Amino acid sequence: MKNPRDENELIRRIERRFPALKSKVLRLRLGDDAALWPPRPGYETILTCDWFLEDSHFIRGEHPADAVGWKCLARAVSDVAAMGGEPRCFLLSLALPVELTGKWLDGFLRGLRRAAQALRCELAGGDTTRQERVSINIAVIGEVKRGRAVLRSGARPGDLVFVSGIPGEAALGLELLKEAGSTQRRARGALQKHLYPEPRIPLGQLLANEGLASAMIDVSDGLSSDLARLCEASGVGAVIAPGALPRLKGISEAKAAQLALNGGDDYELLFTVKPQERRHLKKSLRTFNKIPVSFIGEITKGTKLRMVNAEGTTEELLQSGWDPFRNR
């Protein structure tokens, strides 16, 4: 498709790709100064936003445009899942070079629309401008039943620590993307996970609505770093057993352990449960057998983070996940 003539034409092109959902979430969408949204009685509004920047969060030549579109929304929605809420609508801020307003933009909007439909999160509005490199910012508006949101700060000593999915899988997918020949069968799941992550909305809602989780966070920067954030917010420590995590396949044991603890971009849920709720959790998850949930450790007094290694001794768990102001 040809590049648009001006900003109005660019906006109209985006509008056409996002017909209003049947849900009629919004009273006023694109094309005015702002969007109008009627909140539901009995619910609180969840507000969150996420950067998705070229060369930081994706590489233009390596990541397909439609994966960029999918992932920028999925990772922002993951923060809503981590509160136990459901997404309702989002604002798209898009800065891009003029030469990307044709084919690349088409692919991007295709992926974004697929994510919007899959996650039931409607495009409410946004802002477009021109820049040498692609910058994307997504603000998501969600809802959660009043008083039901699960915070990071509710973990107490003795609570059990659980994580969904296969931590490190997305990081493995990124490694495979960088290698040639990443189409091998064993790689497909991990590559899919890296390119098209699925925020755990139904699991988060189950844990919130049934009062099962005492604290919750999504694993976006790596298990070690996000566990540290949850513990800091709760004023507690933790001890985990990396051996209890699902084993990443097709790579060495050492590499697998490193990715599972420190790999980013999984968008799985890390949560704590009171010991007396363990049976309740097990029962609830039985009717919810879509994704694995692993018991990996326990919340402790103090503020230390430790892990039980293969020899059965404990050592300090270092926070080695992604930090834009520390790493590189």
Added chain:
Amino acid sequence: MKNPRDENELIRRIERRFPALKSKVLRLRLGDDAALWPPRPGYETILTCDWFLEDSHFIRGEHPADAVGWKCLARAVSDVAAMGGEPRCFLLSLALPVELTGKWLDGFLRGLRRAAQALRCELAGGDTTRQERVSINIAVIGEVKRGRAVLRSGARPGDLVFVSGIPGEAALGLELLKEAGSTQRRARGALQKHLYPEPRIPLGQLLANEGLASAMIDVSDGLSSDLARLCEASGVGAVIAPGALPRLKGISEAKAAQLALNGGDDYELLFTVKPQERRHLKKSLRTFNKIPVSFIGEITKGTKLRMVNAEGTTEELLQSGWDPFRNR
């Protein structure tokens, strides 16, 4: 102040600069996966976002850091004012180079906090990351009484066109900033307007709550372009008399006319009023004598935009305001 050690320290530094407002707008602020906000019964939620990018919207060496902080929030809040609503809280997305996380960030946060207090718009959360140039995105959440929002699409033939303030003043301020010696007395007002614009929240609320405006938009890209947007959304044309606009002082008549019609960044309100409401408007504005409001033209049938020039003849009004995908 020294640069922060990691992202957590950077976030804590931002938190300390934004103590919670007494209004207690938010149930949960910074430091969790997302913010939680209890909407007021009887109100609709307004959602809007705006880019503020280095080299597009500001120049690091020319614009003081605290003006960047003020203006990024003020221009996003202006979209809420243009609906007739009031801002409630905002999300700050900030990408910046590590070397700006000390003194520059301090100045930026000082200006941002001043704006947040002046505009009664509380920091709810956000996202920080690292980038070579400064990118800012602000998402504002506001409220408006149910059914009272003023849209762009309500103008009808015969409605009268009004604009607040002195269109072109901010563009004049930018020209003076680029020149040396901009400290001359005549320049101060315009420079202030360019660096620290004030969105017209009380005026917008007055026009919405009293049912005075049939359509409204904020003048952000230039009067000619924003009038065209309002007319397009309403399916109407307009004829305006540039001679009815307040005269910009200290520059040639031709230059003043050009800036008044096409200069951006004013964040004034452009609105239409039914002829039978003109006396009501006049009366309401009498008790509201803070900013000038000028009657500048009329909405017409068709879709043409025209202006009455100094000779009394009409000619086409060209849309020559700012457009990132057309200009340069």
